[in-house]
Amino acid sequence: MEIVGLEPRRSDLARGIVIARASRTLDGAEQRALWEQLGAAGITEPSEAGSDDEEDNRARQWLAAPWLPPAPHEIDGQRAAFEQAAATYGLEDIWCVKVETGIDGVAWLELALEEARQPARPDDEADDDDEDEAEEPAEAEPAAEVLYAAPDAPAMPAPPEDDDDDDDPGESSELDISADVVLESHWRNGVPPLEHAVPFPLERYPEIIDDYDWESFGIALKLAGPALAGEESVINAFFALWLSVYQDERSDDFEPFQRADVVHDRRHRSALMWVERFNVPATAPEQVHFLMWVMARINEVLPVSWARFDSVDDAVKSRAVGGLGSPEEPFILAGNPLADRFRRHGEEAALAWAVGQSAWSRRELAGMKGDANARM
Numbered sequence: 001m002e003i004v005g006l007e008p009r010r011s012d013l014a015r016g017i018v019i020a021r022a023s024r025t026l027d028g029a030e031q032r033a034l035w036e037q038l039g040a041a042g043i044t045e046p047s048e049a050g051s052d053d054e055e056d057n058r059a060r061q062w063l064a065a066p067w068l069p070p071a072p073h074e075i076d077g078q079r080a081a082f083e084q085a086a087a088t089y090g091l092e093d094i095w096c097v098k099v100e101t102g103i104d105g106v107a108w109l110e111l112a113l114e115e116a117r118q119p120a121r122p123d124d125e126a127d128d129d130d131e132d133e134a135e136e137p138a139e140a141e142p143a144a145e146v147l148y149a150a151p152d153a154p155a156m157p158a159p160p161e162d163d164d165d166d167d168d169p170g171e172s173s174e175l176d177i178s179a180d181v182v183l184e185s186h187w188r189n190g191v192p193p194l195e196h197a198v199p200f201p202l203e204r205y206p207e208i209i210d211d212y213d214w215e216s217f218g219i220a221l222k223l224a225g226p227a228l229a230g231e232e233s234v235i236n237a238f239f240a241l242w243l244s245v246y247q248d249e250r251s252d253d254f255e256p257f258q259r260a261d262v263v264h265d266r267r268h269r270s271a272l273m274w275v276e277r278f279n280v281p282a283t284a285p286e287q288v289h290f291l292m293w294v295m296a297r298i299n300e301v302l303p304v305s306w307a308r309f310d311s312v313d314d315a316v317k318s319r320a321v322g323g324l325g326s327p328e329e330p331f332i333l334a335g336n337p338l339a340d341r342f343r344r345h346g347e348e349a350a351l352a353w354a355v356g357q358s359a360w361s362r363r364e365l366a367g368m369k370g371d372a373n374a375r376m
Contacts, residue, residue, distance in 0.1 A: 014100045022089060184281075203308030295307060
């Protein structure tokens with residue numbers, strides 16, 4: 001049994017996940033007993049392990065849970081606990097993955113609030129407007145809804161022409177930030193780990209950096225290798241680790257995103273991780289390259305055959321969850337190698353590949369053709 005990544009924490013902000021592959025499938029009772037045993041050793045929180053209601057009673061060969069990275073004097077105890085659990089439950093391999101920083105939401109809120117309190121320009125006209133601003137400090141304070149403008153982030157779209165700030169200032173506050181406001185990245189312990197290359201095809205990179213859309217940001221991936229029960233749990237754990245870096249538990253007012261989810265297409269072994277209204281004090285390159293680091297770590301555990309960045313609009317989400325008629329059967333197209341071959345080798349070679357390959361289903365191939373037509 002091999003343990004990968006078991007090392008002491010270097011920061012109080014350290015958080016992580018533990019992934020295990022068993023030699024056989026474990027039923028729900030065995031999984032709970034495993035996490036209780038590791039929880040007693042201070043490795044995880046049993047209440048958080050396997051908490052996904054949808055899969056809570058599924059038999060799994062892949063197992064995942066939050067990990068509490070040890071202090072230097074605790075590492076030998078964690079190793080011993082892992083070895084004991086491996087002997088009891090037939091664990092073949094264990095991966096520990098951690099990050100040791102987090103976004104500084106408090107600093108960002110303070111900067112945004114300070115900007116909101118700046119005195120009005122001399123040429124501003126109405127005293128009435130000034131009085132209204134003085135009477136409404138509570139509306140200026142929820143700075144988590146103020147749009148972040150990083151130094152190297154692409155320009156955000158202008159608000160629609162029919163927006164009326166006087167009608168509903170609450171709805172327009174996210175788009176009303178002055179173009180002169182520039183905030184730098186703010187992390188509590190340095191930037192998170194970044195990756196600039198991955199060992200599998202990754203579509204729409206590096207274009208995603210210039211095309212980054214804070215309104216909707218996501219990535220789709222397709223797995224390779226043998227399929228084992230519970231691999232969705234591994235993706236869920238990495239999804240949680242990804243977004244945990246953008247949380248700041250010190251402030252209830254800091255809301256880094258509006259909604260986020262991970263959708264699984266079990267038939268095609270694909271997944272879509274997405275987030276909406278990603279308002280965080282981190283540049284587009286930092287966000288993209290940290291997510292690439294997460295993808296690279298996934299690939300070390302579960303081989304990834306293909307991936308692509310996606311802007312997750314309503315149409316994409318609708319396809320991901322299978323549409324209104326069949327939400328229990330989501331479909332995720334995690335890449336378009338057909339279009340890639342068409343661009344590089346021409347139509348004849350692309351069609352020959354489609355006829356002879358076996359990694360992508362007919363439905364996925366049909367989706368590739370439709371995807372290519374939609375983007376022409």
